[in-house]
Amino acid sequence: MACNSACRVLTKFYQHILALVFAVNKINENVKILPNITLGFHIYDSYHDAKMTYRATLDLLFKGHTFVPNYKCGIQKNVIGVIGGISSDTSSFMADILSVYKIPQITYGSFATNYETRFPPFYHMAPNEYLQYQGIVRLLLHFRWIWVGLIAANDENGEHFLQTLESLFSKNGICSAFIERSTKHSYTVLSGEIFDQSVNIHPLFMESEANAIVVHGEITSITWVAFTIMVALRIDPQYKEKNFPGKVWITTAQVDFIVNIFLRGWDIQMFHGALSFTVHSSELLAFREFLQKINPFWTKDDGFLQDFWEQAFDCLFPDSNMQTQFPGTCTEDQRLGSLPGTLFEMSMTGHSYSIYNAVYSMVHALHAMASSRLKHTVMGKRNTLEHLKVEQLQFFLRRISFNNSAGDEIVFNERGELMAGFDIMNLVTFPNNSYVKVKVGKLDPQAPSGKEMIIHIERMVWHKNLTQVPPFSLCNEKCKPGYSRKRKEGEKFCCYTCALCPEGKMSNQEDIDYCVTCPEDHYPNIGQDNCVPKSPTFLSFKEPLGISLSFLALFLSLITLLVLAAFIKHWNTPIVKANNRSLTYILLVSLFLCFLCSLLLTGEPNTVTCLLQQTAFGTVFSVAVSSVLAKTMTVVVAFMASKPSNSFRKWVGKRWPYSIVLSCSFVQVGICAVWLSTSPPFPDLDTHSLTQEIIMECNEGSVTMFYCVLGYMGFLATLSFTVAFLARKLPDSFNEARFITFSMLVFCSVWLSFVPTYLSTRGKHKVAVEIFSILASSAGLLGCIFFPKCYIILLRQDLNKREQIMRRKH
Known part of the structure; x- marks a missing residue:
């Protein structure tokens, strides 16, 4: 693969490829799984285009260049399973073809809203999407953030997200302060400036008083937010005077903090203290060691390595076709660990962990199939997979259950979703534009009732511009004890005024809906924020x-x-x-x-x-x-x-x-x-x-x-x-x-x-x-x-x- 000056890559995605290579290498080194069999893999790029996705899927199934769909022309490829794309659109387009041939697809990226209608169904290396929505609501309620902004992709998945979350909001006393839809941008550079006609220089999330903002969409959605902020700060000086932004960004599992070549100089610290829901992952020390060994010349079979290295390290290989002038030449001394987190992370991300588990899921299904009583009739030849039928693989793939090398159990439910939870990560940024993600909580649906979500608030860091930590995200100031909330006409129920409790009643909590009457033997104090015991009285001989x-x-x-x-x-x-x-x-x-x-x-x-x-x-x-x-x-x-x-x-x-x-x-x-x-x-x-x-x-x-x-x-x-x-x-x-x-x-x-x-x-x-x-x-x-x-x-x-x-x- 060769790139010219117009060819750009998202460098953070390269870890997904390395996770696949790492998993396959580990399996091939393990003599206990599929002995005498060596796994291979093919990687195809969809170029974020539906036409190219369909063509790549057909090329995956049949002989390339001169293939005729549904016909065996020459040597047909024996594909037994596919790991889908990172976006829901890519996985959905692939399923249109793969479902015809009943080839299982394991997705590791965004959720598809219509996967229930597919045959065979998707196998998700992530929990049900609704669980994540419930986790967002639990997180908001934990910090009492009831005035929340929503940013969603302007597509079918974004509408599904908004409808579901708005329904959960209304049931739990939360209001959406605003709804803004992000778009997929096509950036151009003119005279050193960044322009995009679809960018709103007065975005709602910069105008709103809401301190908590939920971002949903594709993995690059955070790029739209960063680009919008940069344009607004550059064009309208009023935002600089506000020392903006001081928000708590809450991102879903599909979103990641990445940059492209045009936003290489962005300030990641604008997202300092962000909270992210990620698919549960565990650290694999062997994977970090694997990454530390990689250099620009570690293999000749990696068609993505040269493009990644040149754009990540701002360097050129001697035989590069790039027309852009970079500062220096790529050398063996350059290591992935020196890159900032916006370009590449040394810790295994949730998506890479899902790819790692997806490979092992497929292999364990094959191993279970090879070890079954039907192995002679199913496979035809002992210890080979030449006559494998993918329809039979489905049976074993649905029923796999194993512990990976990190000790996490991998098992699918009846809908093909991974039975796992989510981790809650806190983004900690540094002046050199690098960052680390600190695990501050988890969402476990299998935990005992009342303990599904655990949050370690003492581990959290918050944005420096926030005036209070944990911050408030309310439509108005909280009502003090002694007052009750009174709804404002014509506004959402989260917006209210504070009314003094009527005589004889009190409220001893903030933001209470109704003042309550004290027990019979107590009465409200002067501030009407507490109950005081009544003193017994009678006509005494002593008074x-x-x-x-x-x-x-x-x-x-x-x-x-x-x-x-x-x-x-x-x-x-x-x-x-x-x-x-x-x-x-x-x-x-x-x-x-x-x-x-x-x-x-x-x-x-x-x-x-x-x-x-x-x-x-x-x-x-x-x-x-x-x-x-x-x-x-x-x-x-x-x-x-x-x-x-x-x-x-x-x-x-x-x-x-x-x-x-x-x-x-x-x-x-x-x-x-x-x-x-x-x-x-x-x-x-x-x-x-x-x-x-x-x-x-x-x-x-x-x-x-x-x-x-x-x-x-x-x-x-x-x-x-x-x-x-x-x-x-x-x-x-x-x-x-x-x-x-x-x-x-x-x-x-x-x-x-x-x-x-x-x-x-x-x-x-x-x-x-x-x-x-x-x-x-x-x-x-x-x-x-x-x-x-x-x-x-x-x-x-x-x-x-x-x-x-x-x-x-x-």
């Missing part, structure tokens, strides 16, 4: 409010005892005898107990206090009101009995007032008994009424019974007020009806105000309202009924005489 109410209750209790003592001491005086002395004692004792009942509502609630709080107070207070009612009725009966020939005379001095007290109190006792037997009060925790506190309270159990107790007391008070109001003007020196009227007026006012206030208050203040109502209503009865009498007993004893009573009566 000012509890101390004040308790002191007031004890003080009123003491006053009641003093009044009772005064009445007992002056028990025989007219004013004490008036209106039934026994009822007065009952009323004072019940008021004393009412004041003490308020103490049951103070302190931490427990089972005993909850049972006694309402029932004890309701019963005692009913006795007090019943006593007031009986005293009022005593005034009425005494007045009516003073009239001659009145039937009420027979009731004077009877014990019927006690019947009123007992009967009225018994009704309340019955109500309380039903309450305690059906749904008694119990200690409870109210976690909802107050934001920052848990209310320790007594749950009424049955709200109906609670209001029945209050309602019955209200009924007695209303009845007493009515009777006392009607009897307030009866002529009597010590007529208590007027004082009872005032006391019942105070009582009803207090309890009518109590109900709405009680219902609208929460926590310990609710208890305080009830205590205040008890103390106020009881104090109203004590003050209005007994203070006037105490005034006479203690300060105006001159009025506490029978003569005064009789005189005032007349």
Whole structure:
């Protein structure tokens, strides 16, 4: 093969040829595989042209120069297997012919989207393409990159990639910031400048804020990206001012970092920190040693060596036909290891590893066929392959399973795909434009659930222009804790604004969709980014409010005892005898107990206090009101009995007032008994009424019974007020009806105000309202009924005489 000045090669592809040579040599040196058989191979160039691909495929099957397809003209070539081209188009064109003759094809390069319809099917030295797409999504989610740019080839494979990945994006909350399609360029040189009419000098990936960009396409797609960047930087100075690019490039397994002769001076550091999915490969030390021995004159049978060496090392062989003037002459001292990674890599690439495995797969299938029980009938001659039928080779090729020299298992699934995973490589560049690829993770579909992808972030390097590592790739800034995302109308769901959490809710993570409610025993803090435990609260004896109410209750209790003592001491005086002395004692004792009942509502609630709080107070207070009612009725009966020939005379001095007290109190006792037997009060925790506190309270159990107790007391008070109001003007020196009227007026006012206030208050203040109502209503009865009498007993004893009573009566 001879090249002129227009003949250019991609120097990195030369390693693929050397991998093939290396594999064949190793097999021929191994006496355990196909003994007494020497393998050979032919290499054909497709020139990236469909017509040339078809012709090369036919030339591979039949005698060259004057072949007639489907006819045996002269000596027909005995082809048993083919390793396809690096591009999907090349492999697809070859399959159109190879499938007619049922010759297996093992592809090592790009994926073909329609290989399922071929017969025989492709054998892929790479996993399923969909696995790689899932790996890309897993990688993006791992770093939380949800605003991602996509660059794909402008062909059928590119459209398939975009449709599949966009579907996976929408299912995983990722958005594509832009979609740009790369093209296959035809470069020309004019006055030392590079021109291509299809290049967009304002590419989307340079305008976008997305920091993560996925590149898919053929192996040379990265060349289009590099060329586009170089043209944009040269033509538009605004990109230089931005210190562009500072991106994370994510490339698929088909893409490699290569250059051609026109981009020899490109700056590979623009891709520093790139992440690449590559077909899993293992380092073969023997292959590196093999590469180190190669020099410009290592063999005369390599038709690609001279063109590769001249373009890689910028030199000329003495017999070169190149018209271009290179700096020097090619010498034996030049070694492949001195070339930068953009021109040639010393480590075996994923594609070369696939070629190596493809050769061994074919050989192991032949070896299994030769070792089978059918070897005599299948082959015709012992230890020869002259009569091999490729249809029979298919059976063994589908079922091969072996470990290569690196220890990796090689086996195909039912669709002819290699059952393996992908490696995730990190590109580390150097100032001399060379680079190394560091393995930073892997994607293994056969790993346990949840461990399919492993990433070693501590091994990664990132582009120097990135402001943060790992970088963000978002449509907008993340929402801080205490905020939730709110979607922007008319834009993709990855673009949003941040809204403050509503009252009572919080978010303790970044970029959360919804604010959440804290547990019942917690509440959001001021920043609404955390939950704080609620503090228990109840009306305690130790706090000012509890101390004040308790002191007031004890003080009123003491006053009641003093009044009772005064009445007992002056028990025989007219004013004490008036209106039934026994009822007065009952009323004072019940008021004393009412004041003490308020103490049951103070302190931490427990089972005993909850049972006694309402029932004890309701019963005692009913006795007090019943006593007031009986005293009022005593005034009425005494007045009516003073009239001659009145039937009420027979009731004077009877014990019927006690019947009123007992009967009225018994009704309340019955109500309380039903309450305690059906749904008694119990200690409870109210976690909802107050934001920052848990209310320790007594749950009424049955709200109906609670209001029945209050309602019955209200009924007695209303009845007493009515009777006392009607009897307030009866002529009597010590007529208590007027004082009872005032006391019942105070009582009803207090309890009518109590109900709405009680219902609208929460926590310990609710208890305080009830205590205040008890103390106020009881104090109203004590003050209005007994203070006037105490005034006479203690300060105006001159009025506490029978003569005064009789005189005032007349």
